[in-house]
Amino acid sequence: MDLEGFAKRGLSRDDPDIEAKLADAIVEVKGDRISRAYAEKLAEAVLEEARATLNPEGDVFELLDSGVTMGDFGVGSRGLGDFYAHEKIAEVIGETDAVVDSRQLDDSGAVEAGGKYLVLSVDGMHSRLSDYPFLAGFHVTRATLRDVLVMRARPVAMFSDIHLADDGDVSRLFDHLAGIAAVGELTDVPLITGSTLRIGGDMVIGDRLTGCVGAVGVSDSLSPRKDAAPGDLILMTEGAGGGTICAAALYYGWHDVVDETINVKFLEAAAALLEADVEIHAMTDVTNGGIRGDAKEISKTAGVKLIFEEERMAGLVNRRVLDMLEALEIDYLGVSIDALLVIAPPASAEEITRVVRSTGVEIERIGRVEEGLGVELHARDGIKDFEPRFRESAYTPIKKAVDEGPLREFAEMREKVDLAAERAIAKKRRFVDRIRSER
The missing domain is CATH 3.30.1330.10 (PurM-like, N-terminal domain)
Structure with missing residues (x-):
């Protein structure tokens, strides 16, 4: 529990009982390890610090809220809002x-x-x-x-x-x-x-x-993503997931599935490719919002079109993991399965396959790279939607409870996020110029 945040919210609305509420919260968390008198003393100190820092003066403290929260925009949720926020992060950092x-x-x-x-x-x-x-x-x-x-x-x-x-x-x-x-x-x-x-x-x-x-x-x-080129083939290794699959298994009660994730297969396969004399244009791990998210990022960064074959992809997901995802109605294409994605010229495909399989890891060709932009998922019943969602596939009960897409108009939030990034860039520039001038 964030005592400082709790205190400042209470002070901002002139809550007359904020000190008692703070003491209650401290006792609730710390229990018999402390006395009520200690909790009250700590609450008093928290409020003293909170009051001192409510409105500090000076432009270094200046921060205008954007009006968009991390949860509103889906930052960290490996979807459209998160990808957009990372583009703005790059703008704030600037050219390097x-x-x-x-x-x-x-x-x-x-x-x-x-x-x-x-x-x-x-x-x-x-x-x-x-x-x-x-x-x-x-x-x-x-x-x-x-x-x-x-x-x-x-x-x-x-x-x-x-x-x-x-x-x-x-x-x-x-x-x-x-x-x-x-x-x-x-x-x-x-x-x-x-x-x-x-x-x-x-x-x-x-x-x-x-x-x-x-x-x-x-x-x-x-082998950065930007080097993916038209004519390349896309290969993918087997994947059993990592932290995301663990969380799904834990919070839905499929605890035995956690064991499937305890391995270093990906690392061994990728390390073997380092030793191979084979041309590879780009590699990535299937994590950020699943293949949906990674594919869109690769397409945008490299300026190419990616074609995927769904029938080949599903077979590379660990069987026990896939059974769990299907039973829980979690889209495996939109969740991190921790597979290795290799994009390389056709002449390299056979050697890449041989090297990876020599480590005991399965790998298959799952698609190709073409001229153009965007991503397509080819299935038996035609071309399917392959756009990333607002958030990655909801893989825990609480994520399903909140996964209703953006609760506010995305374009309106995006404008506010743009403005917040512009303000941060201006502040960075102002302090860099000031410090340089004082040298």
Whole structure:
């Protein structure tokens, strides 16, 4: 629970009982470990800090609300709003000298350094795995290593950032690290540094866990999404999912399915391709909003049209995972299945297939790249809609409860988001110019 946010909302509406409510909330979370007197003392201190920071003066504190919340716009939900927000993030960052940066919409970036490409990736742990720290650590580590490998870079080191709320048991910290380190040992990529903090310090109570894992890789060549070219074939490996599938299995009670996700098959297959003398134009992992989301991003970034064959794709989803998704009416095309997508010239397809299968991982051709723009899904009964949804496939009960598309007009929200990004760019420019002038 965010005590500071709770306090400021109460102060903004002149709630006369806000201090007592804060004390009640503190007692509710901390229970017998504290006295009522301690809760009241903490509530008083929270309100003192909240009052001091309600309206600080100075342009560095200036922030005009856009009127659009993260939930309203679907940010983080791997759909249309999320993709649009990431485009605006790239605009706020601005043009860089990187070989691959946020403008290309890849999940990792690259710079030239010492005659090599240095590839960097960072992934946040799945928010719904907070109560299962080992799983959270295991899957976020797989995710960040995938993002480096699909750029055809060899991961050489990892870092982590762990935030555990004030009432979280220390065992959660170690369990989470064990999940990270397990993948590190299985792939020979060491976790060498990181940060461990409490969420919000004393201002957030409860036992929520969050954090991220990043990885650094080195390469002589790259395979960014922008290099997909007309005439290429699209190949996909088998996929059993990661954090997303774990969350679906956990919160729908299909707990045995979680075991299907505990592997490093993707990492082994991608690592084997690093050693192969084969031409590959682009690679990605099937994560952000499923194939629906990844395909649209590739089409936009590379300026090509992608054609997919549905009949070939379904067979590459782990059988137990697919059975669960079908039983729960979750669209497997719109959810992260953690498969490897390889886009390469036809002459490379046979060797790619041989190399991947040599690691014990199945792979099939599932489509092709053509001139044009957009994405098509070819099925037995014709060409189907393959556009990403407003959010990724709803894969937990709460996601199904809120997954009714945008509750507000998307175009109207988009204008407000544009304005917020423009204000952020202007503020960045103002402070950069000010600091430079003072040198």
